[in-house]
């Protein structure tokens with residue numbers, strides 16, 4: 103079954119009367135900002151107050167999830183709405199994303215006398231996966247509204263690697279999202295970007311063996327024509343990708359500013375003369 107053939111995807115397209123999943127996701131994200139005046143969407147206040155949006159979706163905060171669970175969030179329908187939980191040890195950006203993702207799940211419910219009911223009832227594994235995917239897209243679109251991103255970047259910036267990084271780091275704090283969420287939204291909203299892959303590295307242990315700390319890829323985003331066609335497996339080291347320059351720059355940076363390195367390290371390629 104292709105993803106777009108899933109019942110969940112077809113339901114989502116029909117709910118938001120859109121021809122494409124991306125179109126439906128943007129419409130869904132706008133629809134939950136209930137107090138927005140039509141035409142003024144681009145002036146939506148950011149960072150988005152996800153806790154407020156959750157309240158308008160009849161979601162109340164439940165007990166936090168322990169760090170032992172692998173789930174980032176959980177949503178439970180009740181008679182009056184929903185109880186949602188997020189992990190106690192989540193970073194603020196992650197917590198915001200988890201809440202936005204759970205808000206996405208509420209879109210698949212309808213409210214009846216006995217409380218909210220999933221519009222499709224019990225779902226198969228493949229359908230559940232499809233819903234998860236849509237909720238992730240929705241969370242990005244809710245936290246980084248396309249119209250606001252376009253307003254903040256009115257003229258197509260010169261997309262050199264340095265400009266892209268500067269622009270992304272600034273907007274990341276404006277929207278209070280992780281680098282990967284911001285980059286994915288840049289990729290979605292500015293599809294005319296020249297082909298490039300942005301890889302985020304961190305100095306961490308091997309995620310499988312829990313040993314051997316090294317600079318390792320934690321995420322990647324393809325921009326422009328590279329969108330969806332090129333990515334990097336998490337955990338890989340720059341040496342494993344023949345990106346020796348990244349290792350060399352990291353060593354220099356480590357000597358000068360260890361605290362910067364602890365926060366993370368970002369590089370793009372193909373490298374570009376600027």
Ligand SMILES: [Zn+2]
Pocket residue numbers: 203207234237
């Ligand atoms: Zn989920």
